[in-house]
Amino acid sequence: MDIELARTWVRGIGAAVERERERLGELDAAVGDGDHGTNMHRGFDAAVAAVAAMDPDSVGAVLTTTGTTLVSKVGGASGPLYGTALRAAGKKLDAERAEPAEVGAALTAALEEVRRLGGAQPGDKTMVDALAPAVDAFVRAADSGGRLGAAARAAADAAEEGMRATEPMQARKGRASYLGERSIGHVDPGAVSTALMMRALADAAAE
Ligand code: ADP
Numbered sequence: 001m002d003i004e005l006a007r008t009w010v011r012g013i014g015a016a017v018e019r020e021r022e023r024l025g026e027l028d029a030a031v032g033d034g035d036h037g038t039n040m041h042r043g044f045d046a047a048v049a050a051v052a053a054m055d056p057d058s059v060g061a062v063l064t065t066t067g068t069t070l071v072s073k074v075g076g077a078s079g080p081l082y083g084t085a086l087r088a089a090g091k092k093l094d095a096e097r098a099e100p101a102e103v104g105a106a107l108t109a110a111l112e113e114v115r116r117l118g119g120a121q122p123g124d125k126t127m128v129d130a131l132a133p134a135v136d137a138f139v140r141a142a143d144s145g146g147r148l149g150a151a152a153r154a155a156a157d158a159a160e161e162g163m164r165a166t167e168p169m170q171a172r173k174g175r176a177s178y179l180g181e182r183s184i185g186h187v188d189p190g191a192v193s194t195a196l197m198m199r200a201l202a203d204a205a206a207e
């Protein structure tokens with residue numbers, strides 16, 4: 001991954017979030033307060049602008065700026081979670097280029113940060129249910145010599161599968177947990193946005 005690819009990734013997330021804004025809102029209306037589309041759109045709109053305006057000296061700087069922007073612009077749970085996760089990933093990538101294994105280590109740091117901050121376990125019906133299998137698939141592909149595009153594709157596929165698997169789960173973290181059993185039967189909106197982010201990485205790497 002180089003600096004330009006990192007920027008393309010952030011722009012790709014911005015476009016995906018804009019396209020899926022309404023659906024993310026509807027999913028969040030079913031189990032939460034309906035603002036996940038607006039939150040993600042506001043955050044990534046600002047992040048795309050911040051990343052376009054900067055002159056980054058490393059891959060990590062792009063991700064760190066994106067994370068800082070999300071933390072400052074998004075009030076909901078997802079802003080601090082994605083924001084600190086991206087900052088943790090950025091810290092690991094202090095160079096103009098990163099090998100797939102290094103990107104894997106950065107994604108691992110992002111997942112650890114989400115879990116540390118949010119306290120969610122796999123199965124709690126959160127973004128962790130998409131992110132954990134995605135990171136696992138990415139690292140496995142990178143460790144067996146896979147290129148960035150292949151690793152990112154494996155990660156996006158695993159994220160989408162993890163996202164779909166949240167439907168029958170009962171939420172144990174975040175607002176959706178207030179619904180108890182009524183949270184069953186809906187896909188978790190944060191798992192959907194995580195899948196969008198991983199698919200945007202796969203698309204950016206394939207360009
Ligand atoms: P809010 O719930 O504050 O309105 P959003 O709607 O933007 O924030 O984000 C909701 C998403 O955040 C959920 O669908 C879930 O994936 C994720 N989430 C909420 N709490 C946690 C947590 N403690 N750990 C991990 N993810 C969480």
Ligand code: MG
Pocket residue numbers: 028032033034035036076175
């Ligand atoms: Mg919400």
Ligand code: MG
Pocket residue numbers: 033035076077
């Ligand atoms: Mg909210």
